[in-house]
Amino acid sequence: MKISLRHTMRFSLGSPAHAAEHLLLTPLSTPQQKVERWSIEMPGIAEAAAFRDAFGNRAHLVTQTRPEGELVVTISGAVETFDKAGVLGRLEYDPMPALFRRATAETKADPALIEGLSPVGGRIALLHELMDRVHQAIGAPAQMQVQGAEGQAQDSELEPQDFAHAFIGSARALRIPARYVTGYVIDEETASFHAWVEAWDEGLGWIGFDAALNLCPAETHVRLAAGLDATSTMPIRAVPVWGEMPAETVELLAE
Amino acid sequence: MPGPSPFDEMTNADGSVREPYLILEQWLKEQPPQALGLMAADAEGIFRRLGITFAVYGSNEGTEKLIPFDIIPRIISAIEWRRLSKGIEQRVRALNAFLHDIYHRQEILKAGRVPEKLILNNSAFCPEMMGLEPARGIYSHIIGVDIVRVGPDDFYVLEDNLRTPSGVSYMLEDREAMLQLAPDLFQRYKVAPVETYPENLRRTMESVAPAGAGSSPTLAVLTPGIYNSAYFEHSFLADQMGAELCEGQDLFVENGKVYARTTMGPRRIDVIYRRIDDDFLDPLTFRPDSMLGVPGLFDAYRAGNVTLVNAPGTGIADDKAVYTYVPEIIEFYLGEKALLKNVPTYNCTDAEQRAYVLEHIAELVVKEVHGSGGYGMLVGPASTAEMHDIFRAKILARPDNYIVQPTLALSTCPTFVDAGIAPRHVDLRPYVLVGDQIRITPGGLTRVALTEGSLVVNSSQGGGTKDTWVLEE
Numbered sequence: 001m002k003i004s005l006r007h008t009m010r011f012s013l014g015s016p017a018h019a020a021e022h023l024l025l026t027p028l029s030t031p032q033q034k035v036e037r038w039s040i041e042m043p044g045i046a047e048a049a050a051f052r053d054a055f056g057n058r059a060h061l062v063t064q065t066r067p068e069g070e071l072v073v074t075i076s077g078a079v080e081t082f083d084k085a086g087v088l089g090r091l092e093y094d095p096m097p098a099l100f101r102r103a104t105a106e107t108k109a110d111p112a113l114i115e116g117l118s119p120v121g122g123r124i125a126l127l128h129e130l131m132d133r134v135h136q137a138i139g140a141p142a143q144m145q146v147q148g149a150e151g152q153a154q155d156s157e158l159e160p161q162d163f164a165h166a167f168i169g170s171a172r173a174l175r176i177p178a179r180y181v182t183g184y185v186i187d188e189e190t191a192s193f194h195a196w197v198e199a200w201d202e203g204l205g206w207i208g209f210d211a212a213l214n215l216c217p218a219e220t221h222v223r224l225a226a227g228l229d230a231t232s233t234m235p236i237r238a239v240p241v242w243g244e245m246p247a248e249t250v251e252l253l254a255e
Numbered sequence: 256m257p258g259p260s261p262f263d264e265m266t267n268a269d270g271s272v273r274e275p276y277l278i279l280e281q282w283l284k285e286q287p288p289q290a291l292g293l294m295a296a297d298a299e300g301i302f303r304r305l306g307i308t309f310a311v312y313g314s315n316e317g318t319e320k321l322i323p324f325d326i327i328p329r330i331i332s333a334i335e336w337r338r339l340s341k342g343i344e345q346r347v348r349a350l351n352a353f354l355h356d357i358y359h360r361q362e363i364l365k366a367g368r369v370p371e372k373l374i375l376n377n378s379a380f381c382p383e384m385m386g387l388e389p390a391r392g393i394y395s396h397i398i399g400v401d402i403v404r405v406g407p408d409d410f411y412v413l414e415d416n417l418r419t420p421s422g423v424s425y426m427l428e429d430r431e432a433m434l435q436l437a438p439d440l441f442q443r444y445k446v447a448p449v450e451t452y453p454e455n456l457r458r459t460m461e462s463v464a465p466a467g468a469g470s471s472p473t474l475a476v477l478t479p480g481i482y483n484s485a486y487f488e489h490s491f492l493a494d495q496m497g498a499e500l501c502e503g504q505d506l507f508v509e510n511g512k513v514y515a516r517t518t519m520g521p522r523r524i525d526v527i528y529r530r531i532d533d534d535f536l537d538p539l540t541f542r543p544d545s546m547l548g549v550p551g552l553f554d555a556y557r558a559g560n561v562t563l564v565n566a567p568g569t570g571i572a573d574d575k576a577v578y579t580y581v582p583e584i585i586e587f588y589l590g591e592k593a594l595l596k597n598v599p600t601y602n603c604t605d606a607e608q609r610a611y612v613l614e615h616i617a618e619l620v621v622k623e624v625h626g627s628g629g630y631g632m633l634v635g636p637a638s639t640a641e642m643h644d645i646f647r648a649k650i651l652a653r654p655d656n657y658i659v660q661p662t663l664a665l666s667t668c669p670t671f672v673d674a675g676i677a678p679r680h681v682d683l684r685p686y687v688l689v690g691d692q693i694r695i696t697p698g699g700l701t702r703v704a705l706t707e708g709s710l711v712v713n714s715s716q717g718g719g720t721k722d723t724w725v726l727e728e
Contacts, residue, residue, distance in 0.1 A: 018507050020551040022539050049511025049558035054385035061539075061554035063509050095385040096361045102375045102382060228382060239539045239550035 001219040002036075004253040005184060005191050006076040009236070009246040013071050019064045022237040023048075024182065024225035025075050026058035030091060032084050032208075033223060038077035043067060055179070055232070056093035057225040073236065076253075079222050086216025088198060088223075089205035097200040099228075100177035106165050106229040107180075109173030113137060113166065117174065127171070127199050127209060134166045135214040160195040161230045163211035167197045168229065176200060180233045181208065184222040184250060191250045193235070198226060261664040262406045263678050264329065275330040275726060278443050283327075283676070291671050294326045294436050301432045322425060323719030328433060329668045329681060329701045330444075333728040339410060339685070340695045342595035343400050345585060347687050350415060350572045352588035354394035357571060358384045368587050369580045374571060378625070381533060381568025383540055387557055390463040391690065394566040397456070397528070398687040399423070399699075402595070404666040411598045411663065413682065415581065417569040419530050423686050424488035425720050426700045427452060433722040445727040447697035452686065453495030459690035460496075460526045463562050472525035474498035475515055477506065479531050479547045489530050499524065503531070508551030513561045526562045527552075533567040541567075575624045575658045599661060603654035612650065612659045616643045620660045620710075621650065634710055636662055665710055668721065670703055680704045682712050683723065697725035 013019055021042075029035045044062045053059040064071070103109070113133050119126055139158055164180055171178035177200035185194035196210035196217055208217040217223070227233030236246075260268070265276040272280045283291075302321050331339075356362050357374060358381075364371040374380055399420030401413040430449050434441060457474065464472035478489035480502050493500035499515045499522070506515055506524065514521040529536060535545040540553040555561050571577060579600045582593040601608045601619075612619060617640075621633040633646045650657050667678035685699035701721040702712035712718040 018509070018550070020508060020539055022551075022554055044510070047510035049554060049560065051554065051558040052386065053557065054383045054387070056386070059554065059557075061508070061511050061551050061558065063511075063551060065509060093386065096364075098361065098364065098371055098375060099382060099385060101371075102380075232382070237539055237543075239543070241538075241543055 001081050001186075002078065003081060003184075003186055003191075003222055004078040005222070005250060006074065006253055007184070007193070007248065007250045008075075009073045009248040011071045011073070011238070011242050011246045012244060013067050013069060013242075014240065015066070015068060016240050017066060019067050019071070020239050021060075021062045021071075023060040023062060023235070024053070024057050024227075024233060025073075025235050026060070027077070027079060027183070027222060027224050028056075028058065028091065030223065031087070031089050032082055032217070032221075034080045034082075036078040036080060038075075038079075040073065040075050042071065042073040052093055055095060055225070055227045056091055057227070081219040081222065083218040086208040086218065087204050087206075088208060091206075094206070097177040097206075100179045100200065101172050101175060102228060103169070103172055104229045104232075106231060107169040107172060108165075109169040110137075110166060111173075113170045114173055119174075123176065123201050124204075124207070126174075127176070127201075127207065130167060130170055131209045131211045131214060134163055134170070134211040138163050138166055138211070158212075160210075160212040164195045164197050165229060167199075167209060167211045171197070171199050179206075179226045180229050181223060181226045182233050182235055183217075183224045185210075185213070185217075186220045186222075186252065189252065191252045193248070193250060194221070195230065195233075196221070261678075261680065262404065262409075262666045264404070264666050264668050264681075266669075266678075275332045275335075279328070279330060279440070282437075282440055282443065291326060291676075295671055298324050298326055298432055298436055301435060302428065305428050305431070322714045323705060324429060324432060325670050325679075325703055325705075325719050325721045326433075326436060327669050327671055327676065328440075328722045328724050329683075330724045330726065331698065333726050336447075336697060336725045338408075339402070339595075340697075342410070342412075342593075343402075343685055343687060343695055344693050345589065345591065345594050346400065346412065346415060346581065347395070347398055347689060347693060349585040349588045350398075350417060350581070351392070351394055351689060353584045354417075354566070354569060354572050355392050356588070358387065358394075358568065363584070363587050366587070368583050369577070373576055373580075377571055377574055377576070379568070379570035379574045381571070383553065384566065384568040387566075389566050390465060390562050393463060393689050395569045395572065396459055396463060396564045396689050398689065399684045400687065402683045402685065403598075403663055404681075404683070405664050406666075409596075411596050412581070413598060414575075414578065415573045416684075417573045418565065419532070420684070420686070421485045421488055421530075422684060422700045423452060423696075424485075424491045426686065426696070426698065426723070427491075429700075429720055429722040444724065447725040447727050449696050449698055452696050453492060455688050455694045455696070456492065456528075457496040457498070459688040459694065460498075460528060460562075460564055462691035463564065464525045465559055465562055467560070468525035473515075473523060475501050475506070475524045475527050477501050477503070477527050477529040477531055477549075479535070483530070485530065492528070498528070503545075503547045503549050506549045506552070508549060508555050511551075511555055511558050511560050513549070513552060513555050524561060526564060528564045533570065536563075536567060575622060576655075578658070598663065601659040603650050603657050603659060609650065609654055613647050616647060616659075618662060620662050621646050621657050622660070624656050624658060632711075634662065637709065637711075662710065665704075665712075668701070668703065670705070670721075672705065672707075677707070679707070680710050680712065681721065698723035 395417035476493040665680040670679040
């Protein structure tokens with residue numbers, strides 16, 4: 001599927017002497033997606049340091065000296081996605097999978113979710129069972145963070161990250177490497193920022209599991225970055241820290 | 256104290272004097288009765304003038320104190336030092352190789368030689384360091400290895416400090432004071448110099464500058480500020496090296512590069528000796544509430560635009576639980592047997608070892624895995640039955656939080672105390688610099704427990720220091 005989208009974020013900055021942002025907003029081409037074009041527009045991006053982070057992502061460090069008022073970040077790009085039944089495989093700059101067994105404050109295991117899970121049917125079956133349990137236990141994603149065309153983020157109690165963290169905590173408790181993945185999900189005419197999980201299998205490599213939607217990501221998912229948890233995979237982390245959530249829109253563009 | 260009498264570095268059991276101390280013994284005999292007392296008083300004046308103080312946490316008597324200085328030097332022969340420094344160099348090589356492996360392919364974990372969980376779930380392990388290629392492949396450039404001696408040829412490593420070891424300024428000032436107090440003694444002995452340390456530190460830092468830094472890289476010392484207990488040392492070293500002394504707010508990152516604010520305008524910084532803990536280094540990557548760090552510093556480091564000395568995440572190599580694996584680590588990376596011994600260490604998560612520890616706690620030393628500075632530790636033979644019970648309960652509650660070792664009979668050195676010259680227990684922290692070459696300053700900081708019989712040498716617990724002499728051949 002060819003997906004063309006634009007993601008706009010507006011942040012209120014105040015007037016610091018220096019502002020710095022760490023961006024994880026650049027997708028890699030993988031077996032699941034081919035990045036045809038991609039751009040980030042924001043003050044300072046032309047002079048930004050571009051580098052690979054610890055988790056194999058393309059990262060940027062952007063700074064502004066004496067910025068004023070509002071910071072607008074616009075990401076736009078076109079990606080062709082392929083249905084690989086959720087299998088990402090191995091990427092060139094992936095760190096050791098064992099790293100993703102490290103428990104973090106955000107990825108605590110819930111014993112109820114893993115009780116009785118059996119590896120007898122194989123790891124893949126177990127991970128599907130876990131996805132199903134997380135999906136049921138945490139609730140249907142009716143109120144997920146879907147943005148309307150007007151750009152207001154709707155109030156919601158459940159965020160995709162809650163599903164992802166529950167899945168990751170449980171998988172790691174079972175000694176299965178699992179990582180947090182950010183990206184966009186397309187639902188017919190709308191697109192939204194999203195989060196899901198990749199779990200490790202020695203045979204297949206990394207496999208995606210989207211417990212919020214209870215499916216393995218296929219053509220509807222555009223993958224941005226992976227990390228230990230939501231904090232290590234934040235699309236934008238900034239200093240000074242923003243007081244408020246950004247106003248943001250994600251639009252699907254006609255080809 | 257139970258057990259046989261400890262090894263004294265000056266006097267043998269039969270009363271004869273060991274060879275390196277013969278001249279000193281003669282010199283001491285020549286001193287008129289009040290001379291040593293007067294020297295000790297002079298020493299205090301010298302240190303007050305030099306301004307060396309340190310802060311004691313949890314103390315009520317003001318925050319700044321002088322570290323007591325003992326006027327009798329500790330003397331190590333050239334042969335003894337050659338053996339020791341070989342062992343130290345071996346350790347430092349292996350631990351840097353271990354850090355590179357842990358933050359790349361993790362072969363030692365795959366080989367099962369060190370448990371994966373111990374490393375990857377450790378709070379001292381820094382996931383953000385994965386895949387980063389530091390200049391020359393070196394992670395820990397400045398290391399202080401804590402060593403104790405229990406016999407003529409019997410040395411043990413107590414701790415490898417690979418994060419931000421402090422105390423080197425005491426080593427330098429102790430030497431300066433000693434040169435002023437007893438210049439005649441330096442005429443009789445050929446003592447290897449320590450004064451080259453700041454110059455060697457500068458060379459080491461320059462040798463690990465990033466590729467684009469040019470032939471004379473700009474160096475900075477990053478300090479948490481004047482309230483830090485080691486601020487004196489930070490400013491002293493910056494001054495000696497001709498480096499910028501900066502607090503976090505004096506540095507900023509622009510376009511991926513690090514600059515210092517100076518009176519002459521922004522100055523590009525290439526290598527930073529940071530004396531701020533990992534967590535506080537950069538609020539953009541680590542603790543977002545850190546006011547001490549520099550936003551964007553870690554990303555600038557990852558982008559290859561600045562070198563951090565030491566690298567973040569080096570603590571995984573001196574973690575007390577990892578310590579027990581150091582002999583294994585040396586074999587794995589160097590294919591050699593460890594030249595310096597580890598202190599045998601009981602693992603309290605093992606039921607059998609824990610049972611032994613609980614039964615014999617009165618003979619043992621208990622340390623917190625993440626503790627330092629002598630805080631939160633128990634020296635069994637020097638503690639009350641009540642303290643033993645408290646630590647038994649602590650170990651039972653969190654067995655993974657403690658390591659336990661036998662009480663070592665630390666060697667003693669003659670020390671000037673109120674009653675005259677008497678043996679007191681000592682340890683040794685040699686300082687190692689790793690860059691284009693490995694430079695070990697001959698000697699190091701000798702810490703001495705001034706209380707009779709005490710084995711706790713930490714300055715925060717009433718320990719003092721001595722000038723440490725390595726004799727040249």
